[in-house]
Amino acid sequence: xxxxxxxxxxxxxxxxxxxxxxxxxxxxxxxxxxxxxxxxxxxxxxxxxxxxxxxxxxxxxxxxxxxxxxxxxxxxxxxxxxxxxxxxxxxxxxxxxxxxxxxxxxxxxxxxxxxxxxxxxxxxxxxxxxxxxxxxxxxxxxxxxxxxxxxxxxxxxxxxxxxxxxxxxxxxxxxxxxxxxxxxxxxxxxxxxxxxxxxxxxxxxxxxxxxxxxxxxxxxxxxxxxxxxxxxxxxxxxxxxxxxxxxxxxxxxxxxxxxxxxxxxxxxxxxxxxxxxxxxxxxxxxxxxxxxxxxxxxxxxxxxxxxxxxxxxxxxxxxxxxxxxxxxxxxxxxxxxxxxxxxxxxxxxxxxxxxxxxxxxxxxxxxxxxxxxxxxxxxxxxxxxxxxxxxxxxxxxxxxxxxxxxxxxxxxxxxxxxxxxxxxxxxxxxxxxxxxxxxxxxxxxxxxxxxxxxxxxxxxxxxxxxxxxxxxxxxxxxxxxxxxxxxxxxxxxxxxxxxxxxxxxxxxxxxxxxxxxxxxxxxxxxxxxxxxxxxxxxxxxxxxxxxxxxxxxxxxxxxxxxxxxxxxxxxxxxxxxxxxxxxxxxxxxxxxxxxxxxxxxxxxxxxxxxxxxxxxxxxxxxxxxxxxxxxxxxxxxxxxxxxxxxxxxxxxxxxxxxxxxxxxxxxxxxxxxxxxxxxx
Ligand code: ADP
Ligand code: SF4
Numbered sequence: 001x002x003x004x005x006x007x008x009x010x011x012x013x014x015x016x017x018x019x020x021x022x023x024x025x026x027x028x029x030x031x032x033x034x035x036x037x038x039x040x041x042x043x044x045x046x047x048x049x050x051x052x053x054x055x056x057x058x059x060x061x062x063x064x065x066x067x068x069x070x071x072x073x074x075x076x077x078x079x080x081x082x083x084x085x086x087x088x089x090x091x092x093x094x095x096x097x098x099x100x101x102x103x104x105x106x107x108x109x110x111x112x113x114x115x116x117x118x119x120x121x122x123x124x125x126x127x128x129x130x131x132x133x134x135x136x137x138x139x140x141x142x143x144x145x146x147x148x149x150x151x152x153x154x155x156x157x158x159x160x161x162x163x164x165x166x167x168x169x170x171x172x173x174x175x176x177x178x179x180x181x182x183x184x185x186x187x188x189x190x191x192x193x194x195x196x197x198x199x200x201x202x203x204x205x206x207x208x209x210x211x212x213x214x215x216x217x218x219x220x221x222x223x224x225x226x227x228x229x230x231x232x233x234x235x236x237x238x239x240x241x242x243x244x245x246x247x248x249x250x251x252x253x254x255x256x257x258x259x260x261x262x263x264x265x266x267x268x269x270x271x272x273x274x275x276x277x278x279x280x281x282x283x284x285x286x287x288x289x290x291x292x293x294x295x296x297x298x299x300x301x302x303x304x305x306x307x308x309x310x311x312x313x314x315x316x317x318x319x320x321x322x323x324x325x326x327x328x329x330x331x332x333x334x335x336x337x338x339x340x341x342x343x344x345x346x347x348x349x350x351x352x353x354x355x356x357x358x359x360x361x362x363x364x365x366x367x368x369x370x371x372x373x374x375x376x377x378x379x380x381x382x383x384x385x386x387x388x389x390x391x392x393x394x395x396x397x398x399x400x401x402x403x404x405x406x407x408x409x410x411x412x413x414x415x416x417x418x419x420x421x422x423x424x425x426x427x428x429x430x431x432x433x434x435x436x437x438x439x440x441x442x443x444x445x446x447x448x449x450x451x452x453x454x455x456x457x458x459x460x461x462x463x464x465x466x467x468x469x470x471x472x473x474x475x476x477x478x479x480x481x482x483x484x485x486x487x488x489x490x491x492x493x494x495x496x497x498x499x500x501x502x503x504x505x506x507x508x509x510x511x512x513x514x515x516x517x518x519x520x521x522x523x524x525x526x527x528x529x530x531x532x533x534x535x536x537x538x539x540x541x542x543x544x545x546x547x548x549x550x551x552x553x554x555x556x557x558x559x560x561x562x563x564x565x566x567x568x569x570x571x572x573x574x575x576x577x578x579x580x581x582x583x584x585x586x587x588x589x590x591x592x593x594x595x596x597x598x599x600x601x602x603x604x605x606x607x608x609x610x611x612x613x614x615x616x617x618x619x620x621x622x623x624x625x626x627x628x629x630x631x632x633x634x635x636x637x638x639x640x641x642x643x644x645x646x647x648x649x650x651x652x653x654x655x656x657x658x659x660x661x662x663x664x665x666x667x668x669x670x671x672x673x674x675x676x677x678x679x680x
Contacts, residue, residue, distance in 0.1 A: 396424020398638020
């Protein structure tokens with residue numbers, strides 16, 4: 001380990017327990033909940049194995065009246081839940097890490113569709129994220145007493161399960177305690193409403209209850225969002241956020257501080273860079289003598305060490321960095337800094353919570369597969385004794401991931417890339433405004449590949465079918481990617497039609513610098529893809545001086561970015577660049593724009609259009625090879641099979657390599673419930 005990083009491996013006392021180092025894997029959604037515990041336990045165990053000195057469980061509902069419905073959370077509703085938690089604790093502790101549980105009650109963010117209980121909160125109001133038309137019941141004093149009892153019981157169960165640290169949760173606007181604190185949601189006039197100290201009362205009481213129960217044997221942490229920068233009426237780090245820290249400064253054993261809501265806390269790299277929360281949170285250390293953990297998508301060990309040295313934080317908190325690389329601490333310890341798989345801040349992990357599914361990660365294809373497929377992020381078993389040779393055509397995310405894994409298993413890999421550099425779509429997309437960090441997808445993989453003496457890579461080598469035929473390799477893997485369609489086919493339209501009357505471009509033309517449009521000219525960016533691409537191209541063109549209109553057949557802008565928590569930020573950004581919006585505006589089969597509500601034809605007075613629709617797989621070479629070379633093992637991977645997200649291309653590359661090495665399992669994986677199901 002380099003001397004300058006030693007400070008990151010100091011032991012730190014948290015009340016009665018001691019963390020072995022300063023790496024703190026903070027609570028985050030895993031998509032695995034109480035009903036699929038093995039997957040969630042394995043994610044956390046992997047972080048402990050990778051050196052995170054403290055590993056926390058995500059929000060754990062304390063009772064049925066905090067039912068987050070389709071967002072899979074943990075539960076500790078009654079004693080039957082204890083065994084599951086105890087097994088998780090054991091898996092964390094066996095690696096020498098501390099285990100933490102984040103007890104929570106969703107208050108006015110719960111939905112209670114499953115439990116059927118009334119949603120409860122400080123006031124009678126529509127619930128806070130009204131995906132369902134439900135209102136909360138205003139809790140009376142006896143309801144508050146019952147809630148405190150439930151919280152106390154959850155603390156007792158957490159102690160029984162063996163946790164070292166028990167969280168009281170008042171963050172992200174996802175907690176009843178935040179709802180009592182905020183004047184947005186607390187409209188009471190009794191001793192729990194009105195003045196700041198009244199609104200703080202329940203949080204203080206719950207903290208004191210928890211401390212009383214653990215009797216100094218476990219640590220009590222308080223997770224608190226010190227600021228709500230996006231809310232017009234909200235907690236501010238220089239207002240009531242600071243007042244809370246001052247009022248409760250020495251009460252918890254640990255402060256875990258961040259900003260709220262979730263789109264602010266988990267801001268993407270397109271909008272926020274490493275350390276983005278510090279301007280809000282770094283005052284906390286000046287107020288309390290208790291240790292402080294903070295987050296900010298930290299992946300650079302220099303930044304981490306400097307934050308500790310400057311007394312800004314005691315622990316480096318990581319949710320996304322610990323997902324992207326569960327072995328980040330160990331790699332710093334073993335001085336393998338260039339092999340850290342840095343989070344790129346894309347929020348594909350976050351999007352899975354919206355679906356209620358186990359997390360996926362662009363950088364770490366093994367996340368969520370630790371238990372059910374037995375995939376380890378750092379180890380590939382060498383089940384085949386012989387060393388095979390592989391030719392991989394294409395060095396985009398799928399080709400590079402496939403190469404990296406095959407090399408790890410001891411095979412020989414030659415990569416042929418048509419372009420002058422590796423990376424495929426990553427290089428192109430990382431050149432767009434705000435997406436620079438995405439290049440890490442390539443860089444991490446190239447670092448691993450370059451360090452392996454069994455690898456060779458040839459640039460400017462566009463292979464033809466006859467080149468491939470003559471190549472001496474036992475196996476050929478096609479990772480030749482995809483290209484953007486120019487024929488009108490997109491998400492809302494499966495039929496191709498002519499766009500010849502337009503001065504037509506696609507994202508590929510933007511990447512190739514093919515635009516021949518006079519500066520300041522009007523341009524329509526037509527989004528029938530609905531993820532980030534059209535919005536980021538609109539942003540680029542506006543920055544380049546064009547007069548841009550963003551048009552889409554859907555009713556909202558870049559619809560799918562709602563799941564990556566970026567949609568509002570994208571709209572604000574495009575607004576700030578004077579980009580015009582046209583929603584419900586569809587290109588019909590005559591190549592005319594039509595308003596899908598009024599049926600009126602829209603005329604934009606320009607022929608310049610960037611059509612962002614569907615993509616086509618670049619699989620011609622693969623199909624030819626399959627026909628002509630039946631003496632070789634031929635595979636395809638990534639966008640050349642089916643165009644999708646970068647995350648999907650990486651996962652595809654990984655899956656193809658694993659199935660070659662470990663034997664094809666035809667997509668099957670272990671399942672918790674079904675295998676242990678007993679009907680009685
Ligand atoms: P994926 O997302 O599936 O990894 P990409 O589009 O990012 O796909 O990458 C595909 C890569 O394949 C690109 O870098 C492209 O230059 C390369 N490629 C495509 N056809 C050939 C070919 N015939 N020979 C060599 N490289 C190719
Ligand atoms: Fe980071 Fe993206 Fe992975 Fe999430 S999905 S951890 S944001 S790289």
